[in-house]
Every structure is written in C-alpha cells, then in structure tokens.
Amino acid sequence: MSETLVRNQARPVTPLGILVEKLETILKMTQDATVRGEIADALKQAYQLAAGIDPYLEAVSTQESPALAALAKKTREEPWSKRFSDRATVRQLEQEMLSGHLEGQTLKMFVCMSGAKNILEIGMFTGYSALAMAEALPEDGRVVACEVDEYVANFAASCFQESPHGSKISIEVAPALETLRKLAKAGESFDLVFIDADKKEYIDYFKLLLDTNLLAPNGFICVDNTLLQGQPYLPPEQQTPNGEAIAQFNRVVADDPRVEQVLLPLRDGLTIIRRV
Template sequence: MRPVTPVGILAAKLESLVRQVEQLKQLDPAFTAELHQAYALANGLDPYLDLCTTPESPALAALVERTNAEDWQQRFTAGETVKPLEQEMVSGHVEGQFLKFLIHLTRARRVLEIGMFTGYSALAMAEALPADGEVVACEVDAYAAEFAQKCFNESTSGHKIVVKVAPAIETLKQLAADGEVFDLVFIDADKAGYIDYLDLLLTTGLLATHGSIYADNTLMQGQPYVSGMTTPNGEAIAKFNQAVADDPRVEQVLIPLRDGITLIRRV
C-alpha cells in the first residue's frame, strides 16, 4: 500500500535517498551511516508500534483482509468528483486499539462515528463497549455500508453497531432532533465537513456533557505544516485545526498517531 501518514511518507522518501546514495562513490561514510540510521528510525516505527500493541481480534483481522482484497477503484469512473474509496482508509490495528482504550478510559456507552468506510474503527469500538453499548455509524456510500454490515454480521460485537446511510450532516441533524446523546464521537469523514460537524456537536445536545470528540487525519500526510504539499483535503484539515485551536469552547491535543488524531473536550 502507498504511504499515507507523515511517518510513512518520510520513510519512503528516506528509502529513495538511501538508494540514490548507494549508487554514488566517494561519499563520507559518516554521512551515509547517518542517512541509513534516519531511514531505520522512520521505517521501523510503525512496525514496532504494531509489535508492542495488543493484537487485533480475528473479526478485525478478517475485515482488513476483505477490505484489502476488494478492488475499490472499479467502483469509480474517470471524471467523478467524489474521492474514490481506497483500502488505505482503514483505521488499522494501532489506531483501532487506541480507540478501544479510549472507550475503556471514558467508560463510554454510546458512540457516534461520522464516516465509517468498511467499519474497522466502528467494530473496534463496539468490541470495547459494554453489552448494552451502541455505535451509531454514519456512512454516505451505500456499497461501503453494505460491505461493512456483512463483516459486522459475522462478528460477535457487530450487533452493537447501527449503520445510517446518508450524508453525515443530515444524519446528525436528525439524531439531534430525535434527542440522541453520545458519550464519544469519532470524526473520520469528508475533511471539508469537519468544521460543520464539530459546530453541530457543540451547539446541539448530541454530545453528552462529559463527552469527548476525536477527529482523525488531522496531520493529513503532513500537508498542514509542510509548504508545497497542499491539496483540498490538506487545506480543509489546516482550517479545521486552526478553528479548533481558536475555539474557546474546547481544549484539545493532537496526537501524532498514524495520520494524526485530535482529542477534543468542552472546557
């Protein structure tokens, strides 16, 4: 899979430099050694995190295997404006375990997920919830939702997940109108919508008084802080990060896990 996190991209660039350096002659051995060490530090980090993190459940491993086997590009045609779904969108082992830990730490019982894809993070969180807990997962793509539901049906915790297929902002407004309240909200949907999702969560009763919000991809491959790498998603995340930093209603911390995850709570 292509690298989609700052560390992964850094490791790939350092690997390219190592290969180029190996073709050159009369280089300072100390320089070459430093470059190799820099590559080893970047390239070895994610595998080491995987090694030191509690293994994922068989159901989560099966979900990843199915997602990787699917040809997501076939579902989109040239010229479409919607960003294609891709296997790299899966939250993955370490982030999934991190979310499970947050469920345990906060003792959350009701979780709202904004953006589900094939359901890795939804299922991970469901596994950590008590027997009467619930994840309400919003997904705009009907095929992805159906794909995820099949995986949920074959797992022991999938019954805790309710999937809502519609644009997330519509689902949030309906949930708010119905008086639904959530202890934890995980945002991992269209990046341009992050600010609107946050504002809706803070201005309605959707977020419990003690509740917390977690926003994924807030490092967006390093684009918010590296010049010359900007894409629409990178610009959207940079605006979101600044909006959160400037918002007096909340306090937050950005964790450099995978592609960045920001933990947010009301002041």
C-alpha cells in the same frame, strides 16, 4: 513478488510513512560510490529509526481480534480502483482509508477509559473503527455509524455479521450532516464521537456537535487525519484542498474557548477534544 501483492500494497499516507519512503529513495542514491560514507551511514540510521517505529508499535500493542483482522484483509483484497473507476464525481475509495490496528486499539482504549456507552462515528468506510469501538462497549452499548456510500455500508454490515459485537452497530446511510441534524432533532446524545469523513466538512461537524446536545456534557470527540500527510504544517503551496481544510479545522478547534484538545502524532494525526 506477485502482481496481486503489489496491487494490494498500501501507499504511504501518513507523515511518517511519507518520510520513510523519501528516506528510502535517498538511501538508494547513496549506493553511488561517489557519496561520502558518513553521509550514507547517517541516512541509513535515519531511515532505520523512521521505518521501524510503526512496525514496533504494532508488534508490542495488543493484537487485533480475528474479526477485525478478517475485516482488514477483506478491505485490502477489494479491488477499489476497478470497482469505482467510473466515479468521477464521487469520493474515490481506497484501502488506505482503513483505520487499522494501531488506531483501532487506541479507540478501544478510549472507549474503556471514558466509560462510553453511546458512540457516534462520522464516516465509517468498511467498519474497522466502528467494530473496534464496539468490541470495547458493554452489552447494552451502541455505535451509530454514519456512511454516505451504500456499497461500503453493505460491505461493513456483512463483516459485522462475523463478530459477536456487530449487533451493537447501527448504520445510517446518508450525507453525514443530514444524519447529524436528524439525530440532534431526535434528542440523541453521545459520550464519544469519532470523526473520519469529508475533510472539508470537519468544521461543520465540530460546530454542530457543540451547538447541539449531540455531544454529551462530559463527552469526547476524536478526530482522525488531523496531520493529513503533514500538509497542515507544510508551506501553503504544498497543501491540497483537504490539507488546507484540515489546517483550518485545527485552527478553529484551537481558537474555540468551549473546548480543550491535544493532537497526537498517531498515524495521520488523531485529535482528542473535550468540552470544558
């Protein structure tokens, strides 16, 4: 395997991906002749069940467009760790932040099913989810994408130029809460909101959307990473600050009488919320 391929190989960041990695490690241990055969067989079957789910889901789901595939490839090939090695006080960007094929196709389905025309994305990264949703919009639809990092905003904009749907996307480069307040003040309203940004600000995004008219009366909120590597349901000592923030967010949403929601075990968790 080439050095480039190893460098660009994504690390597991979903509960299922982490489980597969741990099962693979245990399975290698069972190669020792002292391990009972039935234990090794059971572990092998557990590994095959877990490892096969995501590849199978992707194989039988509608394939991504050439523009989305090109964007994903460009994101994987970008040397994020080298480019931002000096950013001690800024979020570390990495290819694992990409929404990806399965979640992108899910968001496209939600756009079609909801009939959304105005979409707000809080946290864009290199633009995969924004472009996926734009592909499902009618010609007069639009995506307003919030991104705090100017480099990735320009990275995404260059990718959007390669798609006939890229013109539906406008990028706001600023801290997300600042952009949300500006949009609310301008009287903007959105049919669908996708949140995938600073986990510690999820509760603030949620409250601002509901306390203003940013979320249309019949609108939906989709929230990414609401399982965050399994941390929200693991013991507190195994939670990072982001894991604790997501656990608190999930509880706030569950306790809010203004909404109803469902948390789907898609990749790293995707919560669908609607105002009741």
